[in-house]
Amino acid sequence: MIHDNKPQEKISVLLVDDHPMVQGGLSACLAYYDDIEVIGVAHDGKDALNKAKELKPNVILMDVSMPLMNGIDATEIITEQxxxxxxxxxxxxxxxxxxxxAIQAGASGYVLKDTSSEEVYFAIKAVTKGNTHFSSSIAKMLQESPLKIENDKLTTREQVILSFVAQGFSSKDIAKKLDISFRTVEAHRRNIKAKLNIESLADLVRFAINHGLINKEGE
Amino acid sequence: MIHDNKPQEKISVLLVDDHPMVQGGLSACLAYYDDIEVIGVAHDGKDALNKAKELKPNVILMDVSMPLMNGIDATEIITEQxxxxxxxxxxxxxxxxxxxxAIQAGASGYVLKDTSSEEVYFAIKAVTKGNTHFSSSIAKMLQESPLKIENDKLTTREQVILSFVAQGFSSKDIAKKLDISFRTVEAHRRNIKAKLNIESLADLVRFAINHGLINKEGE
DNA sequence: TCTTTACTAGGTATTACTACCTAACTATTT
DNA sequence: AAATAGTTAGGTAGTAATACCTAGTAAAGA
Known part of the structure; x- marks a missing residue:
């Protein structure tokens, strides 16, 4: 076992978040650590792409929901290029x-915003070394359902139906919109509920919101 | 016009937020300003009450959704005492x-978390002087509907019913829970929809989420 | 080729929700 | 005392959603 004790170069970090408050707070928190340097900030996915190519940071701290391009899509392109x-x-x-x-897109870790700055620091150190880091609740989630979610994933058609349902349209309305029988729409609804193990319409709406099929205002 | 140019005392600030990241970021951002000093932090409403009495800060930066006691209730007690x-x-x-x-509870201002740290600084300065400060989108909202919302507000009973509805319970279930006739529950549902000018159950669920009656996970 | 999956659609019956209506009791306000 | 608002509850009818069932077609994969 050989220890590499030479004074390490600083880990360069690019922050990507559209909220100035989060960005400011994060860079302030990370400034506390000597071995980390925030070399740039970006406000959306497109911006992140450009800054990443220009600055070539060691680590990118990436938000998910942003204007222009979301963090998942940006991650996919960045990890490839x-x-x-x-x-x-x-x-x-x-x-x-x-x-x-996120994992599919090539992310090395997943940290929730309500964790301590210490954990963010450790996560940055971990992914720099080529390891992964997931917040405890995320890790638990991955343990509990590593493949179940994949198998039970909704088809594209079902996602379309669900988004309409969560927007408040009746089966009849949806049938007209998609030009199919309302019996078909009902069949899809049954399948969706069975796949997700959900019984009430309210739970469907919350599922749709929590999984990005619609936003809180109703797409 | 007399200018008060003596070296001002620092404005003492108490931060109340259950997310360590937000707390850390905020205190780091405010540390930049010489005339502001963060003299304490609290993690929930109860904690805020104790710290406020102990430290008697000039300004409290208060989050709304927190464990044990929410920010609105804490604000009501603090502004009174x-x-x-x-x-x-x-x-x-x-x-x-x-x-x-928040205004009802006696808050002097309302700043959204996605605003810049400069605005938070100006808001703190404003309320210290006895003025108010509202984020631009909030100010616009207040202009547009100063009284309409008050008139259309749901009664406490209606809010209870709505929260159950949004959690996915049927009228029968809710009737059993509250030990009333399911016809009464249905009457409440009608009134709620009429007041909010909402037709679909999905819209009700989104309203409940957007207005804090339930959270995205379903209370 | 055979199988599976997704999408389509219908039959029948039950349950849930909604739209109208009326109306009693209580507490608060004018 | 009268009016108002909130909570309660029922009648009747119609619409929407759900729970069972079967079943055809098209596309992808073994």
Whole structure:
């Protein structure tokens, strides 16, 4: 076992978040650590892409919900074009679909916004070394349902139906919109509920909101 | 016009937020300003009450959704017991009901979490002088519907019913829970929909989420 | 080729919700 | 004392959603 004790270079970090408050707070928190340097900030996915190519940071702290391009899509492009740059998702969304999408996109870790700055620091250190880091609740989620979610995922058609349902349209309305029989719509509703193990319409609406099919205002 | 140019005492601030990240970021941002000093932090409403009495800060930056006691209730008690302490609500919720509740509870201002640290600074300065400060979108909301919301507000009973409805319970279930006839529950549902001008159950669920009656996970 | 999956659609019956209506009791306000 | 608002509850009828069932077609994969 050889220890590498030479004075380490600072870990360069790019912050990507559209909320100035979060950005400011985060860079202030990270300024406390000598071995980390925030070398840039970006306000959306497109911006992140440009800054990442220009600055080639070691780690990108990436928010998910942003204007122009979301963090997952940006992560996918960045991890493909810049394999040496690690992406650490930093968000308040803790739904399993987001987590799975992030992993699929090549993220090295997933940290929730309500964790301590110490954990963010350790997560940055971990992914820099090529390891992964997931917040405890996320790790637990991955343990509990590593493949179940994948298998039970909704088809594209079902997602369309569900988004209409969650927007308040009746089966008849949806049938007209999609030009199919309302019996078909009802069949899809049954399948969706069975797949998600959900019984009430209210739970469907919350599922749709929590998984990004609609936003809180109703798409 | 007399200018008061003596070296001002620092404005003492108490931060109340259950997210360590927000707390850390905020105190780091405010540390930049010489005339502001964060003299304490609290993690929930109860904690805020104790710290406020002990530290008697000039300004309290108060989050709304917290464990044990929410920010609105804490604000009501604090503004009553400590009239010299100004409360500035600091939250991501921008629903008109929250804003009205906050004003009712005696808050001097309402700042959204996605604003810049400069605005938070100016808001703190403003409320210290006895003025008020509302984020631009909040101010616009207050202009547009100063009284409409008050008139259309749901009664406590209706809010209880709505929260159950949004959690996915049927009228029968709710009737059993509250030990009333399910016809009464249905009557309440009719009144709620009429008041809110809402037709679908899905819209009711989203309203409940957006107005804090339930959270996205379903209370 | 056979199987599976997704999407489609219908039959029948039950349950849940909604739209109208009326109306009693209580507490508060004018 | 009268009016108002909130909570309670029922009648009747219609619409929407759900729970069972079967079943065809098209596309992808073994």
């Amino acid at each position: 810049l394999p040496d740059t690690k992406v650490l998702i930093f968000t308040m969304h803790n739904s399993s679909e987001f987590v799975h999408s | 400590l009239p010299d302490t100004k409360v500035l609500i600091f939250t991501m919720h921008n629903s008109s009901e929250f804003v009205h509740s």
